[in-house]
Structures are given as structure tokens and as C-alpha cells.
Amino acid sequence: MSPKDMEKLIGQVVEIIYEDKAGKMTQRRIEVHGHKGGLLRATCLTTGGPRVFQVERILAWRRVKVNHAG
Incomplete structure (x- = not known):
């Protein structure tokens, strides 16, 4: 992920697949x-x-569309 990509994600909800330092992979939804x-x-x-x-x-990422009620 380039710095330009990261800048575009500020304020966005993103789903990531992350590998921690122990090698454990998790899927997370983050803002x-x-x-x-x-x-x-x-x-x-x-x-x-x-x-x-x-x-x-961060092994993979994608933006998540958030539906706002109201």
C-alpha cells in the first residue's frame, strides 16, 4: 500500500487481512x-x-461501503 493509497483511506472504513509478528492472520474491519x-x-x-x-x-485491503440509516 503506497502512502498515496493510505492518504485516500483516512476517514474510510476498510477491511484488511493482517499478519501479526507471530505469523497469525486476522481479518479486521477498521476505520x-x-x-x-x-x-x-x-x-x-x-x-x-x-x-x-x-x-x-497488511496483506490485502478493500474499502467497505457503510450504509447510514436515516
């Missing part, structure tokens, strides 16, 4: 807040908690 130095700051929408992801460990 992207920012990026700096190869790190992506986000809120994990599964746990509701803040997270920081190493961009090089």
Missing part, C-alpha cells in the same frame, strides 16, 4: 485515522479499540 512512518492508525470496529498496524503486514 483509518492516519499514517506515519509505515504505521497506520485506526480504530478496530470489532473491538472498538484503537490500533496501530504496520503497513508492510
Whole structure:
């Protein structure tokens, strides 16, 4: 994921497949807040908690369309 791609994702909901440092892969839905130095700051929408992801460990990503009620 290039820095230009990351910039476009700020404020967006994204689904990622992520490999942690132990080699465990997880699929997460996150809201992207920012990026700096190869790190992506986000809120994990599964746990509701803040997270920081190493961009090089994001194996796949796609934007998620969010339906707003009202």
C-alpha cells in the first residue's frame, strides 16, 4: 500500500487481512485515522479499540461501503 493509497483511506472504513509478528492472520474491519512512518492508525470496529498496524503486514485491503440509516 503506497502512502498515496493510505492518504485516500483516512476517514474510510476498510477491511484488511493482517499478519501479526507471530505469523497469525486476522481479518479486521477498521476505520483509518492516519499514517506515519509505515504505521497506520485506526480504530478496530470489532473491538472498538484503537490500533496501530504496520503497513508492510497488511496483506490485502478493500474499502467497505457503510450504509447510514436515516
